[in-house]
Amino acid sequence: xxxxxxxxxxxxxxxxxxxxxxxxxxxxxxxxxxxxxxxxxxxxxxxxxxxxxxxxxxxxxxxxxxxxxxxxxxxxxxxxxxxxxxxxxxxxxxxxxxxxxxxxxxxxxxxxxxxxxxxxxxxxxxxxxxxxxxxxxxxxxxxxxxxxxxxxxxxxxxxxxxxxxxxxxxxxxxxxxxxxxxxxxxxxx
Amino acid sequence: xxxxxxxxxxxxxxxxxxxxxxxxxxxxxxxxxxxxxxxxxxxxxxxxxxxxxxxxxxxxxxxxxxxxxxxxxxxxxxxxxxxxxxxxxxxxxxxxxxxxxxxxxxxxxxxxxxxxxxxxxxxxxxxxxxxxxxxxxxxxxx
Numbered sequence: 001x002x003x004x005x006x007x008x009x010x011x012x013x014x015x016x017x018x019x020x021x022x023x024x025x026x027x028x029x030x031x032x033x034x035x036x037x038x039x040x041x042x043x044x045x046x047x048x049x050x051x052x053x054x055x056x057x058x059x060x061x062x063x064x065x066x067x068x069x070x071x072x073x074x075x076x077x078x079x080x081x082x083x084x085x086x087x088x089x090x091x092x093x094x095x096x097x098x099x100x101x102x103x104x105x106x107x108x109x110x111x112x113x114x115x116x117x118x119x120x121x122x123x124x125x126x127x128x129x130x131x132x133x134x135x136x137x138x139x140x141x142x143x144x145x146x147x148x149x150x151x152x153x154x155x156x157x158x159x160x161x162x163x164x165x166x167x168x169x170x171x172x173x174x175x176x177x178x179x180x181x182x183x184x185x186x187x188x189x
Numbered sequence: 190x191x192x193x194x195x196x197x198x199x200x201x202x203x204x205x206x207x208x209x210x211x212x213x214x215x216x217x218x219x220x221x222x223x224x225x226x227x228x229x230x231x232x233x234x235x236x237x238x239x240x241x242x243x244x245x246x247x248x249x250x251x252x253x254x255x256x257x258x259x260x261x262x263x264x265x266x267x268x269x270x271x272x273x274x275x276x277x278x279x280x281x282x283x284x285x286x287x288x289x290x291x292x293x294x295x296x297x298x299x300x301x302x303x304x305x306x307x308x309x310x311x312x313x314x315x316x317x318x319x320x321x322x323x324x325x326x327x328x329x330x331x
Contacts, residue, residue, distance in 0.1 A: 109241075
């Protein structure tokens with residue numbers, strides 16, 4: 001089941017987020033409906049700051065997750081598979097952990113699941129830039145022009161993600177200006 | 190350390206009305222804490238079936254009442270889309286019962302029992318971050 005949209009600031013309960021069910025073929029938004037993905041700077045396990053703009057020209061699957069999140073644990077092996085299959089086609093997965101305990105819990109988890117993509121320690125600020133990220137997992141597919149092509153809250157189908165990735169990696173960058181615009185200027189969705 | 194994500198999240202769990210309690214010095218009592226959980230959500234029980242899951246916890250600060258035990262209801266084993274095996278959870282409305290004792294030399298008069306309830310809730314396909322809420326029970330020691 002595909003759930004799209006981050007209207008109502010991703011709040012759960014009372015919001016129609018989980019009722020916004022759309023067919024798989026509408027997972028990826030039309031070009032003119034996409035908004036720039038907010039730029040962020042987050043630390044990786046080595047303490048290096050990683051920015052979304054480092055991935056300029058790539059399709060990015062940005063996954064907000066946590067070690068205590070059961071649905072996240074289902075999706076992560078899919079993302080490992082996507083990283084392996086599509087990394088040579090200009091695709092990358094970035095995992096953003098929202099664990100309060102930080103690397104103490106993130107590192108063993110990354111090792112246990114043999115995560116092959118970059119994992120960053122999230123921040124409340126970054127979550128807010130992306131609409132609040134009230135529920136996990138929350139996943140964004142970002143196109144080569146740095147625009148959010150799809151937003152997904154909750155456990156999805158692997159095929160839905162993969163169809164979206166295939167659609168985006170097939171297309172070259174439009175080369176339009178306005179990549180990775182500061183989040184203060186634009187909404188995340 | 191950053192603030193927990195999702196600080197603006199809608200609460201799916203709330204604590205029902207709490208009764209003011211009165212107890213004699215040197216006495217003991219049980220206090221019920223009603224928990225109300227939104228339909229469609231669950232919280233992990235106090236004994237989750239998977240080590241990565243965050244358990245439900247109710248703790249009390251030292252004060253006029255000294256907690257000796259917290260009794261949780263019997264957990265349900267529920268199967269969810271995201272878990273290959275059933276999980277030990279609480280759903281719906283339920284009660285936690287705390288057993289307290291009062292020291293024989295406790296100061297008499299009004300006071301407050303301060304507790305913290307920590308929980309982590311999910312529905313069938315997504316999870317909310319762990320949250321801690323404060324519980325205050327007015328107490329009169331006689």
